[in-house]
Amino acid sequence: MLELLELLEKDSRLTTEEMAIRLGISKEDLEKQIKEYEEQGVIVGYTTMINWEKTEKENVTALIEAKVTPQRLEGFDRVAERIYKFPEVTNCYLMSGGFDLMVIIEGRTLKEVAMFVAHKLAPLESVLSTSTHFVLKKYKEKGRIFSKGETDEREAIFL
């Protein structure tokens, strides 16, 4: 049921009753299916998209390109684990191309993020080099555009 997953990804706050109606299946089947997805780790969690810029909370995001030395037997996984276990790291990807790990970090201030890189990330033995890019403005995240959407311009027409 890819449609169920797509629906959940778009709006996980729909009630199971409404989702069942939308998908044309029974509520019981839907709940069973969701439970299975949760157990299989297909559904990893439920979250909310927040535009922190609109709140009083200070928030800064940085993209860090890291070149690392892969470890014997474990490849990049062990290094990545050392890095992604820090709660400041929101995303961590193994990349093809000019560097190895893309690490996305959120912190309260530029300084906080810089200190994290300097004190936690860069000193790791297997981290050869890092390059930090700060996000100035978020336009779109996970398919959501942050600015106000287009309005309904349809006019009264008979057809």
Add this chain to the structure above:
Amino acid sequence: MNIQQMIRKNVRDCPPSGIRKYFDLLNEMEDAISLGVGEPDFQTPWNIREAGIYSLERGLTKYSANAGYIELRQEISNYVKRKYNLSYSFDGEILVTVGGSEGIDLALRALTGPGDEVIIPEPSFVAYKGCTIFTGADPVPLSLRQEDRFKLTPELLESAITPKTKVVIIAFPNNPTGAIMTREDLAKIVDVLKDKDIMVISDEIYAELTYGREHVSIAEFPEMRDRTIVVNGFSKAYSMTGWRLGYVLAHKDIIKAMNKIHQYAIMCAPTTSQKAAVEALKNGDDSIRVMRDEYNQRRRIMLNGYRKMGLECFEPEGAFYLFPCIKSTGLSSDEFAERLLKEQRVLVVPGTAFGDCGEGFVRTCYAESAEKLKEALRRMSVFLEQFR
């Protein structure tokens, strides 16, 4: 000078749209919800819009060939083969038009005139009747029935055919009922028509919007291929209504005839839209799927809502309309629509706007956000309380 007398009689006598008054009422209301427009609420997918912008940047601001850019006709040819198993050559069997509407007008003008009869199964999109009248031919309305799930049946069709019948209009998935015709349904119609000198205008503008099974074109039947003018377009499939772009597929002699009218009346369809349409056909399948899934979910929300409030409604398998029966209220379609709008601020279109046999029904369009639809359902439910 009596200006009225200067207007051609069959234009003057053609009644204007019956739902103007509702839109006028609607415009005065702050928080009304309109289930009245038959237009997608989605924006045209960005890659398609961007292709239109790019065509302007490149300076493509001139006419195309009358029949449309060759590139677009080739893409249309590929698309209808891939989707509907139809074989039409870009060279002489495809004409790009200003919306499906122009295609309908061209087809009727190329085929019919005074003395001819055009069978129009109703309830139906209003343009067929109007365009038929303007050619001087006689529209012959044919009442479809809810008990047939608003399908065209061979018995009904037979009953309407006379020696004067020149054209039958077949429009599925249907506006306003949402009905579809399966391959088996069409086969029975083919049996009626295959030995007669009657042309079919098959309006398939909603072909991409079917829920549960793929659309079948009557032109796929070999014996019907040369007897059919297929009308299709980009408005509904790709949410491109304002771009005004459609196309017709037909036997080369028919296309040649239609192109004569088209070249004098229109010259060519807008070229920015044509370039955008190329992108739509090449890279639009995913967008269609996303929109179709969303429509399907809304369709189920609405159908479920009607069932809960005790409003009888057959389950449509296409387009984006539900056509509930409102006879249980004791109101006429017109009264129902007017009172629902005034009392609960929800606009629906009386079934009678689509033919006399639409009495007792209203058309509700679910090309609206799920939130709005749910609120509309809540208001309709309150409205219906008084009739219990």
